[in-house]
Amino acid sequence: MIKFLTTTAVLALAVGGLGVSARAADVKEVQMLHWWTSGGEAAALNVLKQDLSKEGYAWKDVPVAGGGGDAAMTALKAMVAAGNYPTASQMLGYTVLDYAQAGVMGDLTETAKKEGWDKAVPQALQKFSVYNGKWVAVPVNVHSVNWLWINKAVMDKIGGKQPKTFDDLIALLDKAKAAGVVPLALGGQNWQEATMFDSIVMSTGGPEFYKKAFNDLDEASLKSDTMKKSFDNLAKIVKYVDPNFSGRDWNLATAMVIKGDALVQVMGDWAKGEFVAAKKTPDKDYLCYRFPGTEGSVIYNSDMFGMFNVPADRKAAQGALAAATLSKSFQSAFNVVKGSVPARTDVPDTAFDACGKKGMADLKAANADGKLVGSLAQGYGAAPAIANAYKDVVSKFVHGQIKTSDEAVKQLVQAIDDAR
Ligand code: BGC
DSSP: OOOOOOHHHHHHHHHHTTOGGGOOSOOOEEEEEEOOOSHHHHHHHHHHHHHHHHTTOEEEEEEOOOGGGHHHHHHHHHHHHTTOOOSEEEEEHHHHHHHHHTTOBOOOHHHHHHHTHHHHSOHHHHHHHEETTEEOEEEOOBEEOOEEEEEHHHHHHHTOOOOOSHHHHHHHHHHHHHTTSEEEOOOBSHHHHHHHHHHHHHHHHHHHHHHHHHTSOOHHHHTSHHHHHHHHHHHHHHTTSOTTOBTOOHHHHHHHHHHTSEEEEEOOTHHHHHHHHTTOOBTTTEEEEEOTTOTTOEEEEOEEEEEBOOOGGGHHHHHHHHHHHTSHHHHHHHHHHHSOBOSSTTOOSTTOOHHHHHHHHHHHHHHHTTOEEEOTTTTSSSOHHHHHHHHHHHHHHHTTSSOSHHHHHHHHHHHHHHHO
16 A cells, blocks of 8 residues: 655645635646556557647647556656645556545546446456446557567578467577577566566466466465476566667567567567557567467456546546547547557457557457456556566566576565565
């Protein structure tokens, strides 16, 4: 639970609560904190800026670079502690609940009723956007992490085909290596490594195992042989990165695949936003496959705009932002560019490319089959402290500070216990 209701914050709330009669004219501006700074992300955000500008709202951008959002969340914490609430902030699942519990979120329920969100937004997302019966956040999209992004020309050159099992994937990486291409494009940052490990765990143990270990935090699953085998598989796959991978940003890793300097990246479908920005076409320039052994399952996250309890004269702008974000037309236009899929179930897939159409169909099927599970690396498996403990252990293993899979399992169990 986050504690930051300082005197300033309480004062800000009190002033905000003075009500309609005391306030000056509505502020026609939306202030948004986010970590969408790559080419594809900025293009997607532009769709929103333009929609709001048509309605007469100015955009006050608060970008905090750093994939995965850790830096952005540190900045947000400082702003909120100072009583300086943004209109909205990009947030991932459990972080929304933390802020809601701290009592600093606004209430969009009236807009939700008017717009019929209850029926349109899947329950898996409402679990995080509705707190104590009140809408406190608005989901922008659904991303999923269990994807491979492959350069088609490189794939053709090495005579590769879609890997159906983890061993197939290793054989494919070997082929790329033999051809002198970097097999695996990865950025050695903890959140990228853990995002890839999410897929490996699902592939190694299946969706039920993933859910028990990384959503239910079941101790027996966390310390199981399957978890150990997952770390063994992680050790196998990271052998295929290039020597400069440490610290590389995720979008630079995607660029390696786009340019044909590397064969494949294992990454959430925000990577597809980079292919879209580079004007690349699925099946012609690149291939999107589910991480082998995870077909039929979706490990998801969703970008939420957490709506703060801003002063009364900023609430109209906040309502406009919320309504625009969940409108059907925006959900299509934005997600086509972002690489994600709509956060509403009633948006047609017409405007989406082949990977987007597959993403939408996969989400629907996984949801119906009970194979839709929240990503631990991406804030939808457990509370932020636990996700951070997870990212830390995975990264130490990748960078050789933890030497064996046995030790990694032990440290994972310990770190998660400490963070509970
Ligand atoms: C967010 C994506 C974003 C990615 C990289 C993820 O946590 O959900 O929207 O594109 O980080 O910045």
